[in-house]
Amino acid sequence: MRRLLRTLLGVGAATLAVLAAPTAVTPVSAADAPYDVLVFSKTAGFRHDSIAVGTQAIRDLGAANSFTVTATEDATAFSTANLSRYEAVVFLNTTGDVLDATQQAAFEAYIGAGGGYVGVHSAADTEYGWSFYGNLVGAYFASHPAIQPATVRVEDRAHPATAHLSPTWNRTDEWYNYQTNARSTARVLATLDESSYSGGGMGADHPHAWCKTYAGGRAFYTGGGHTQASYAEPAFRAHLLGGIRYAAGRAKADCRPETGYTTLYNGSTTGWSQAGPGSFSNTDATLTSVGGMGLYWYSAKQFTNYSLKLDWRMAGDDNSGVFIGFPPSSDPWSAVNNGYEIQIDATDTADRTTGAVYTFKSADVAARDAALNPPGEWNTYELLVEGERLQVFLNGVKINDFTNTDPVRSLAGHVGLQNHGTGDDVSFRNIRIRELGTNPPGGNTTVQAEAFSSANGVSPYTKTGANGGQTLGYVDPGDWSAYNGLDLTGVTSFRSRIVSGGPGGTITVRTGSPTGPVLGSVAVPNTGGWTSFADVTTTLSGVPSGAQNLYLTFGGSGSGLFDVDDFTLVRSTGGSGTGPVRGLAGKCLDVANGGTADGTKVQLWTCNGTAAQTWTVTPNSTIKALGKCLDVSGGGTADGTKVQLWTCNGSGAQNWSAQADGTVRNPQSGRCLDVSGNNSADGTQIHIWTCTGAANQRWTLP
Structure with a gap:
């Protein structure tokens, strides 16, 4: 959010605009950097007559989308040297055992080095005796009914393979049943509605397309693509292209498995309210900001410990944000002054760019840039709130780790979306939440050590490998750091992530002041270098209950003793x-x-x-x-x-x-x-x- 004059809010609040027009065509993003794809279609079982047209379709997609295609049915192409030429390998309607042990080993090494895999249709009917492949593809084929029309329900509309689709996708194909459900190990992108056709065998949860990271690489699978006609369908071709772009690393997505979330918005605006001027249009289960500056907030409920996920897209150089931890109010400035904004605006300054906790903590910009899709493409945020700790994930990658130490603010409260102003056009989809209970799982509280309330001698130090991108550095004997208002109820031990290429020393945990009562002390060793992190832990005794001011005091001989990345107050609840x-x-x-x-x-x-x-x-x-x-x-x-x-x-x-x-x-x-x-x-x-x-x-x- 760029701060605007409060007088802009004098305009009356607009009601939510619910539009009936079709969604506008997604803006074209910048062309991908060129890459190479290997299409492999060897069969040792049933042979699909769609292989030739499927291969040509992928060639056509490559010609229009910056990748070259090499097509082969020669398994000797699976050598370490040859596979290194390709960013992705497509198994196009392969069947049976198609690779020998040496070729399998080469492919495993290719995936381990960050390669991409795309499985199309009967790729799931391939290599039953090779467990690595079974885990990579995600599920093996079990059976199928006759070719017929069916309804595909699109579950993830941020992934490049499914972002172009509406919530339901009606098409004709051969619909596979699988031996296992891929949901436990992959992000399910689309499922089959078994009530829409005959012969389904998996029940209410029938995955049809999914993605995952596996063994260092990326994998995408679609159950479609049996028929020749499939490869002439624009929507299926775009589906296939998105899967290839993800596998090749040209498009980012959150492909972590996902279960247990409750929908806050997926087309229905029940429970939502507009604060301040402007509005959000609502069409095709997509909210798009209009005017402002205002806030569209979920007024039906407040949240304490939770994982909030939502998909968002900028049209160009736009501005918006997700607000959390604010009290109910019809004034959007209440969210600004009492909550926290996780920014969406990739061109702003470090502490107010995409992924930043606006004006409070910058994102890890290098990690953010590596995970970010450009304007015109969808991205996924996860905002993980555990007590007063907020972790921000972009397309599955952690880009920020922030701990609230302001006793006036809290991460608990309402959540909302900002409509920043005319010309700032940002869209949102699939807003969902998983509540974690009244206390964080395990009851533990983790604090970023550099997020101190006050300190003596130490200061934050930017370091690769640190959670949140920084450590508490420049630690010398006699230095200390304070953390106000931490709830110590039930805390029984202290664990800290540290790093040291120096002499090491000790961390002493105290309350009240740098010379206050000692709760415990732990030795910090030289960890083998300033990039080699380790954990140290100690039990605590005489721990008072309730909110306390906690002090870490540092001892040792010499200077530059160690850095502290974070520390965790461990409670004895749960897991017992x-x-x-x-x-x-x-x-x-x-x-x-x-x-x-x-x-x-x-x-x-x-x-x-x-x-x-x-x-x-x-x-x-x-x-x-x-x-x-x-x-x-x-x-x-x-x-x-x-x-x-x-x-x-x-x-x-x-x-x-x-x-x-x-x-x-x-x-x-x-x-x-x-x-x-x-x-x-x-x-x-x-x-x-x-x-x-x-x-x-x-x-x-x-």
């Missing part, structure tokens, strides 16, 4: 009990064959209620089964270090901490409990990996 630990695809953490020998493999397995899947969780401590502990092999800290069962010994290799995003972190390594390769097959090894918050790192504890 005995029972199954559920993860990817609803499967359970399992001790292989119920073995009790030290070193027994810990794996993912279909839940069966046995003792091998019965775990006792002690918060911020151990996870036990069969009388032994969940253990990181050799106390390792590298990505891929296996997790095993081992005699309990109280070491850091056996310490686990549940996080607010559902991950389970080993503080010693700073890494998360992870299902290897995002593979949901029974027997998949559990290991530790850099924390991403992806589906294969999210666990439900007893």
